[in-house]
Amino acid sequence: MHLIRNAAVFIVIASFVLLTQAFGSEKELLFHAGLGQRSALNEIKAVFEKKYPEIKVNFSYKGSGYFIADITRSKQGDLFMPGEEFYLMQAVERGFLSDYDPQKDVPAYFVTVIITPKGNPKNITKIEDFAKPGVRVGLGNPRSCAIGIWHQKTFQKAGIWDKVKENAALSAKCIPELGNATQHKAIDATIVWSTTAVLYLRDVEIIPIEHKYRGIIRLPVGVLKFARHKKAARQLMDYILSDEGRAIFRKHAYAVNPVIPVDEQGFCLDGTTDQDMTYLVNAAKAVKHDTFPVTEKTVGDLMEEVLRQKKTIRAGD
Amino acid sequence: MGQKRRGGWWPALCIGLTGTILLIYVLLAASNWIYLGWHDTLYFFSKSRMWERLWLTVWTATVSTCLSLVIGIPAGYALSRFKFPCRYLFASIIDLPIVVSPAVVGAFLFGITTRFPFDWVSEHYDIYIGRNVYGVLLVQFTVTVAFCTRLMKASFDMIPTRFEAVSNTLGASPFRTFFKVVLPMAKNGIIASMIVVWARAAAEWEGLMLFVGATEGKTDIMPFAIYLDWNGGMMGWVTSMSIVCMLMAVSAISAMKIIGGKSNVW
Numbered sequence: 001m002h003l004i005r006n007a008a009v010f011i012v013i014a015s016f017v018l019l020t021q022a023f024g025s026e027k028e029l030l031f032h033a034g035l036g037q038r039s040a041l042n043e044i045k046a047v048f049e050k051k052y053p054e055i056k057v058n059f060s061y062k063g064s065g066y067f068i069a070d071i072t073r074s075k076q077g078d079l080f081m082p083g084e085e086f087y088l089m090q091a092v093e094r095g096f097l098s099d100y101d102p103q104k105d106v107p108a109y110f111v112t113v114i115i116t117p118k119g120n121p122k123n124i125t126k127i128e129d130f131a132k133p134g135v136r137v138g139l140g141n142p143r144s145c146a147i148g149i150w151h152q153k154t155f156q157k158a159g160i161w162d163k164v165k166e167n168a169a170l171s172a173k174c175i176p177e178l179g180n181a182t183q184h185k186a187i188d189a190t191i192v193w194s195t196t197a198v199l200y201l202r203d204v205e206i207i208p209i210e211h212k213y214r215g216i217i218r219l220p221v222g223v224l225k226f227a228r229h230k231k232a233a234r235q236l237m238d239y240i241l242s243d244e245g246r247a248i249f250r251k252h253a254y255a256v257n258p259v260i261p262v263d264e265q266g267f268c269l270d271g272t273t274d275q276d277m278t279y280l281v282n283a284a285k286a287v288k289h290d291t292f293p294v295t296e297k298t299v300g301d302l303m304e305e306v307l308r309q310k311k312t313i314r315a316g317d
Numbered sequence: 318m319g320q321k322r323r324g325g326w327w328p329a330l331c332i333g334l335t336g337t338i339l340l341i342y343v344l345l346a347a348s349n350w351i352y353l354g355w356h357d358t359l360y361f362f363s364k365s366r367m368w369e370r371l372w373l374t375v376w377t378a379t380v381s382t383c384l385s386l387v388i389g390i391p392a393g394y395a396l397s398r399f400k401f402p403c404r405y406l407f408a409s410i411i412d413l414p415i416v417v418s419p420a421v422v423g424a425f426l427f428g429i430t431t432r433f434p435f436d437w438v439s440e441h442y443d444i445y446i447g448r449n450v451y452g453v454l455l456v457q458f459t460v461t462v463a464f465c466t467r468l469m470k471a472s473f474d475m476i477p478t479r480f481e482a483v484s485n486t487l488g489a490s491p492f493r494t495f496f497k498v499v500l501p502m503a504k505n506g507i508i509a510s511m512i513v514v515w516a517r518a519a520a521e522w523e524g525l526m527l528f529v530g531a532t533e534g535k536t537d538i539m540p541f542a543i544y545l546d547w548n549g550g551m552m553g554w555v556t557s558m559s560i561v562c563m564l565m566a567v568s569a570i571s572a573m574k575i576i577g578g579k580s581n582v583w
Binding site for chain 1: 352353354356357360361427428431436439445448449526527529530531532533535545547548549550551552553556
């Protein structure tokens with residue numbers, strides 16, 4: 001009885017304290033961002049908040065498919081950075097973003113790579129190998145994640161889509177599912193973004209794709225029409241688009257070259273991203289083998305990521 | 318001797334099956350712990366982030382449990398003792414959040430807080446309703462209050478009404494009877510239910526996913542954080558946090574068994 005009475009007093013006091021805290025004077029930005037951008041954006045948030053102490057950034061991380069429903073319904077949020085341009089265009093079509101500039105507002109790109117379990121048991125080296133009988137291929141579901149659309153596009157371009165579909169052992173709803181399945185050897189090969197591959201350096205092999213099948217995925221950012229703090233939101237967006245912001249993306253295996261020549265389907269036309277791919281492959285070697293040198297020259301900007309993953313056997317931070 | 322041994326296979330089978338279930342769970346935990354390894358266990362358990370998240374989980378679940386109790390105890394008592402119109406309808410509606418998925422609760426909360434007057438409040442007072450820790454509390458409360466009422470009703474149902482009748486005939490008011498007679502008798506049941514409700518609140522995440530969205534350090538209670546880190550490929554965090562969650566659950570259940578004692582609410 002005393003317990004219950006004490007609890008009641010506690011609740012009244014606690015709720016009062018909490019409510020008074022709720023109305024702070026800081027500018028709080030609500031940033032709708034794809035789950036996949038989490039590590040890079042968290043780092044950007046830390047640097048940005050140090051630079052502008054009066055602005056606080058709150059993320060609402062979700063799978064990109066969730067955003068349109070959320071934004072349509074709630075009309076809340078200051079910035080928007082989904083995992084594919086397609087989702088941003090949906091917002092533009094509905095009039096949620098007014099000033100999107102496709103030329104300028106793309107701070108970073110995903111690049112597609114092949115990943116296989118450690119040791120590459122089925123000896124996958126190129127796109128055509130996905131059609132070999134007995135290879136368990138992980139595919140994304142095109143309805144729920146962008147990687148699924150790219151799987152279809154890539155294999156159709158190579159003319160092996162039907163055979164690959166027969167080999168499919170997994171229809172993933174989101175891209176981490178593909179990474180985790182590869183890590184646990186549930187599939188023999190799949191295609192993911194470079195930024196996903198870099199999370200599993202210890203447990204997967206990374207194989208770069210030749211230019212004509214290498215997809216470049218644009219990652220735009222925009223300020224939403226109903227932003228509360230338009231100026232602060234703009235400041236954050238400018239920071240993300242600045243060289244400093246891009247450098248942070250680069251540390252997490254995004255391609256950040258301002259111009260990457262692509263064909264109308266989004267496949268790579270030249271070797272702009274070749275160096276990034278070399279770094280990525282080296283990074284995977286460096287985490288697996290202690291003798292492999294970890295220097296600016298071998299792994300480039302992925303150094304921090306490599307050191308992070310070398311620190312523990314099961315990747316954490 | 319022969320008499321005693323006859324039919325002995327049946328208890329043995331039952332105990333054997335219990336042992337099998339136990340073995341499966343122990344294996345599950347052990348294999349994950351082995352996967353994590355000793356070095357990584359020490360590493361992740363020494364990180365402050367882990368304990369910040371645990372603390373966030375503990376205090377949000379505690380606050381929402383207290384809120385649920387404030388409503389759940391009287392409501393459970395009412396459903397158990399008093400006759401009023403539509404009582405069965407009330408009882409069925411209160412069961413709803415237990416039966417439907419918490420995702421539905423999340424979606425519905427999302428629906429209601431984006432309509433008048435909440436949209437007006439959020440526009441004029443510069444707050445995003447539901448995107449912060451209050452959103453977490455709201456989801457937890459919505460899911461657990463029904464659960465709490467249900468369990469409280471069960472606790473009160475088990476207490477014979479005779480004592481109340483005696484108390485009433487001796488001249489105590491219903492209010493006084495409730496606090497002096499019914500509550501002390503239902504104490505064990507209430508505490509046991511409280512812990513179950515607390516565990517339910519601490520395990521909530523589907524509703525959060527839809528209604529709140531994750532802000533690291535603010536709304537990522539343990540189950541949500543596990544999902545986030547799973548998406549980030551951080552298997553070390555996933556495994557170590559799962560282990561902490563499991564330890565938390567085991568301690569909650571043990572506490573319930575010890576305190577609840579003879580109560581058979583659960």
